[in-house]
Amino acid sequence: DTGVSQNPRHKITKRGQNVTFRCDPISEHNRLYWYRQTLGQGPEFLTYFQNEAQLEKSRLLSDRFSAERPKGSFSTLEIQRTEQGDSAMYLCASTLAGSSYNEQFFGPGTRLTVL
Amino acid sequence: AQSVTQPDIHITVSEGASLELRCNYSYGATPYLFWYVQSPGQGLQLLLKYFSGDTLVQGIKGFEAEFKRSQSSFNLRKPSVHWSDAAEYFCAVGTSKAAGNKLTFGGGTRVLVKP
Numbered sequence: 001d002t003g004v005s006q007n008p009r010h011k012i013t014k015r016g017q018n019v020t021f022r023c024d025p026i027s028e029h030n031r032l033y034w035y036r037q038t039l040g041q042g043p044e045f046l047t048y049f050q051n052e053a054q055l056e057k058s059r060l061l062s063d064r065f066s067a068e069r070p071k072g073s074f075s076t077l078e079i080q081r082t083e084q085g086d087s088a089m090y091l092c093a094s095t096l097a098g099s100s101y102n103e104q105f106f107g108p109g110t111r112l113t114v115l
Numbered sequence: 116a117q118s119v120t121q122p123d124i125h126i127t128v129s130e131g132a133s134l135e136l137r138c139n140y141s142y143g144a145t146p147y148l149f150w151y152v153q154s155p156g157q158g159l160q161l162l163l164k165y166f167s168g169d170t171l172v173q174g175i176k177g178f179e180a181e182f183k184r185s186q187s188s189f190n191l192r193k194p195s196v197h198w199s200d201a202a203e204y205f206c207a208v209g210t211s212k213a214a215g216n217k218l219t220f221g222g223g224t225r226v227l228v229k230p
Contacts, residue, residue: 004158033217042119042205042220043159056215091158093218101147101166101212106158 004107006092012113013082020078021110025094032075033104034067036060037089049075050097082114117142117208121221128196129229136191136224138206147209148189149218150180154202162204165189176200201228 005024013019025032030051035043046065047057051072061067064082069075079086089111093104118141128134140146147166151159163174170182180191189206203225207218 031216035218040222042121042207042223043218045217045219048215048217056217093159095216097212097216101209101216103149103161103164104216104218106151106160108156108158 004092004094004105006090006107006110008110009108010111010113012115014115015084016081018078018080019082019112020076021090021112023075023077023092023094023107025074025092026105027073029094029096029105030072031095031097032069033093033095034075034077035091035093037091037109038087043091046077079112082112084114087112087114117146117210117219119206119208119219119221121204121206121224123224124222125225125227127227127229130198131195134191134193134196134200134226136204136206136226138189138191138221139187140189140206140208141187142208142210144211146189147211147216148180148182149207149209150174150178150189150191151205151207151220152176152202153205153223159205162191196226196228198228198230201226 033048034046037043049069064080067077089109091109092107095102095104120139149164150162165182203223206221210217
């Protein structure tokens with residue numbers, strides 16, 4: 001296993017279009033996170049899954065955003081009716097949540113540009 | 116709610132010189148602290164972490180960090196910087212396992228290395 005992968009790496013879209021990103025975590029990891037990083041800022045938490053259950057959503061995640069992890073493996077993040085303010089790097093991370101605290105492993109991110 | 120402050124947005128250091136990056140955190144419980152590095156176009160790579168025990172922790176690439184509870188700080192250091200250390204560095208605090216182990220990041224410090 002080569003780590004967390006994200007596709008596409010770059011996405012350019014026009015305002016008002018819908019976009020979907022995919023994250024494939026490390027195979028045995030049961031917890032998956034989404035973060036958003038705008039230019040010049042640190043990543044901000046959006047949401048996370050334990051297996052297929054979405055356990056928490058940040059207030060940053062407006063109604064236009066939806067995330068799924070249907071079989072507890074890969075996850076998708078969809079943004080409907082994109083706005084210019086959605087332009088950012090979207091990062092996915094995964095970890096094996098167990099009895100001890102385990103680090104999160106990050107993917108390379110999907111950079112979204114909304115024109 | 117937890118927060119992380121990295122007071123220095125940019126730091127320029129000469130190759131071979133020492134480096135110290137500052138990080139202050141706010142968290143109501145025992146903090147789980149991390150330093151990540153991000154190179155251009157790359158995801159986040161974990162440099163080191165502190166959960167408990169010895170307050171001086173060693174990481175990869177010759178980095179170390181010291182946890183000072185009285186100052187709510189977790190500063191990152193490297194005795195001799197290499198040109199390849201030019202990158203952006205993020206300090207983060209993690210919530211408890213029960214709260215989802217979510218990460219809150221600082222705004223980052225960009226390190227430039229002069230030859």
